[in-house]
Amino acid sequence: MYTYTDFDEAFVRERCKQFRGQVERRLDGSLTEEEFRPLRLMNGLYLQLHAYMLRIAVPYGTLRADQMRQFAMIADKWDKGYGHFTTRQNLQLNWPKLKDIPDILDALADVQMHAIQTSGNTIRNVTVDHFAGASADEFEDPRPTAELIRQWSTDHPEFQFLPRKFKIAVTGASTDRAVIRAHDIGLEMAEKDGQPGYRVLVGGGLGRTPMIGQEIRDFLPKADLLPYLEAIVSTYNVLGRRDNKYKARIKITVFENGIDTYRTLTEEEFQRTRAKFSGVDQEILADIETQFALPPLKDSDASALEAAIAVDPMLGRWVARNTATHKHDTHAIVTISLKEHGKTPGDATSAQMRVMADLAEKYGYNELRVSHEQNIILPHVAKSDLPAVFTALSKAGLATANAGLTSDIIACPGMDYCALATARAIPVAEKIALRVKELDLEDEIGLMKIKISGCINACGHHHVGHIGILGLDRAGVENYQITLGGDGTEHAAIGQRAGPGFAYDEVVPAVERLLKAYLEQRDSAEETFLDAYRRLGADPFKEALYGEASQTAA
Amino acid sequence: MARKFTPKVLTANDLLEGDVIYMTADGTWVRAHEQAELIEDETIAEMRMLTAQGQQDRIVGPYLADATMGPNGPEPTHFREVFRTKGPSNYFMGKQADSANAE
Known part of the structure; x- marks a missing residue:
């Protein structure tokens, strides 16, 4: 998993400091709400119906046990003891107080997390397949690409005031679990003549005018990713409508101009953007990729699982419903359902967060994922550990065997x-x-x-x-x-x-x-x-x- | 022709707490809808809005919401405003819990 560089650390800390100052100035009256609003939105802070809401980024839905545990601490200390996992693989706190937000952001920074660009007309948290790096049907892990995009898009000076918000999703598997066709840009990892790259879709989106993304490039060589994305977003930044909020998303821009015109303009811009990239991004990507290597998986004897299932049909049902095929047959991907019947989809109490963190640490190689379907994933669990994981989840109200079923509702x-x-x-x-x-x-x-x-x-x-x-x-x-x-x-x-x-x-x-x-x-x-x-x-x-x-x- | 003015309360969110507040006849802010001033005159409504807009250092997003007089004071007429007087329906939190604690 990705670990912050000194640059990341300094950037996030500096942003915390800036926002602390901005909150102070709002509270002492030197900033009006009109002036403060864009600043708070840049840092994920909304004012909702009953309270403020803080949307915390979980970059591409990937997090470590200590980060999940910190969510629990924050929920207990500054909120009402629970959090809501969202369709953008983020976490929302529903009851924070304005004066506490700077402390919450500091506490997030302590575990290399933040709420930057979870709102506003910017490039939002990049989402990926929640089974990334684990699924048997995956040909390449999309997370290094997502991390590269995160670094490129965070505080990108040209893209802080886009016509509207902008969402990118990436998948590297044959089954699309990341809904890439309903994104402003959808990336599908691909290969052509032995060379790695991407199939690029553009102009998808839901909202009041739902559209399925269209292909703008059937194959983009891997090294051209950032200049090409920059060309797409630059074209949108200039061409996108700002006269009407409801017509400002790229799907409308692509629709109104036609995919062929949009492609031509993007390709022209791409000639300029490509010249600006020296290749250092690919060096960074190579380093990022090493950080997402599959952890060394332990040996696992699947016969122990079979024996346990033979005497516990509930375990058998849960394994059948809530585990998916891992790329190593000794392991499984576990979906922890946050959809107990009659409960709020996507909500987890702080106690449940701690249970999930503990299980990730003990049985899951310290990795968790947030799925866009509002569940939590343990991407690598040895099959022989599934009975123990099931028992612990059952005690915490987290073992509902309904992944993909009717009650697994977004x-x-x-x-x-x-x-x-x-x-x-x-x-x-x-x-x-x-x-x-x-x-x-x-x-x-x-x-x-x-x-x-x-x-x-x-x-x-x-x-x-x-x-x-x-x-x-x-x-x-x-x-x-x-x-x-x-x-x-x-x-x-x-x-x-x-x-x-x-x-x-x-x-x-x-x-x-x-x-x-x-x-x-x-x-x-x-x-x-x-x-x-x-x-x-x-x-x-x-x-x-x-x-x-x-x-x-x- | 201007539409007939329907009774309103002036509501906003508290800057610090973020919770729902209502303006009383003397220009102070309260948490309970029934303690709000029911504004039945458009001119007064405009004046109250001006007052609220001058209180940017303690409130956010003031607006006028339809209301009607009930036995204990003004009551909301739209379901959105009803939710704002209570809190979410999935947990006993927000105003419904705060008022239970106060009793």
Whole structure:
């Protein structure tokens, strides 16, 4: 894992010092809110519905045990003893006080962490596949690339005031677990004629105008990455609209100008940017890569696991659901579910954070990941250690065996916390999870991605949910639109709106009808909801939602 | 033609704490919605906003929110404002917990 250089350390400390001064000046009245707001946003500090919110960066979702433990300490000392892991692989604290923020940032810096560029119209935390460096289907670890991008984009003088926020995701595996097609820039590690590089996508995004990213370069040699990214973002910085906030993202710029024009302009700019790069970035990258080497894995006897499963079916169920195939068959990737039925998706108490940190230290080579699906990952666990990990997680309420199932729901904070929200998202997720548990249908349903957003900005990724739920304010009442058939993987698709929305009390029964319609109509247990939707089309699902009359009315 | 003015309360967030506050008739800030001034006149509403905007050193983001008179004082009419008087629905935190502690 990446360790700060002296430069990183000095930079983060200097930023802490600056922000401490800015907070002091805000409190003594020398800065107005108008002047202070952009400064606090640059450091991840929002003012939400009930309190301030601090969004802490977890670069590319990777962290060490001591960093997770520090989150727990901060949550206990300056917040209410819990934190919320987000779809940008970050951590949000929901109740900090303004005067404490400088101390929190210092405490983060003590473990090489920060909240820089987690907000504002800048390049945000780069996200990657949460199984990076571990998954059997990966051909190259995307994290060194993400770290290089972090270094390049942090405080980049040209990109501090972009037309809008800018999000980059990277994957190095055949299965896209990083939703790269819904990002401003999506990078797919690739190889051509034996040379490493990237396939580059641009102009994806969710929000009020969801779009799937388009290919701007089928192959970019590895050494050209930063100059090419600089060319893309520079082109956007000049061409992107600043007259209308809702048309300011690069997806609109690409859409309005066309991908071919955007490519031509980028390639022209690239000729200039490439000349400015001396190659020192590739030297830095080579050094970064050594820091992400797979830790030396211990020997593991899988027969011990089999014996334990034979006497403990709960362990067997958890291993089947919550572990994924590691590139070394002696090990497994563990998904720690933060989706206990009826609980807030993505939340962990400080006690749970400490348990996860301890397990990472004891069994996980000191590595943890935050997934964009709001779970925590232990990327390398010896199979023989899985029973011990399961036992410890069970005691902490962290062993829910539901990874990838119906209750493994993404939900944004919604109107329970967010000042922008138009409806609640969390209680809808809680109620759906409790209902499927009550019906005991999750295992039968199998793979299911339900994603819920509490406003049109789509932080809950509802557009790419197999079932997407969007909470809106309709004439002063919460109302929920359902979209169907969304997909965030390499087969990315934007979900289609099923029809009129549902009241708060109606949305869980509506989802239940969808699930039952799927079970009735699938051709086999192997056919997932999404496959069935693609085969059957929307009609049978619309009928389940609205009754037969809807078919003629629609 | 101007729309008819509907009763409002003046609300903001506290600069230090970040929590929801309301303005009373004498221009001070309170935590409880029912203690707020119900403003029924547009001119007074504008004056209160000016007062609030002059208090940048202790409040953030003042705005007027629709309200109606209830048995114990002004009550919010929109669900967003109802949430602001309580706190989140997933945990017993925020105002709902603060007022329980105070009792």
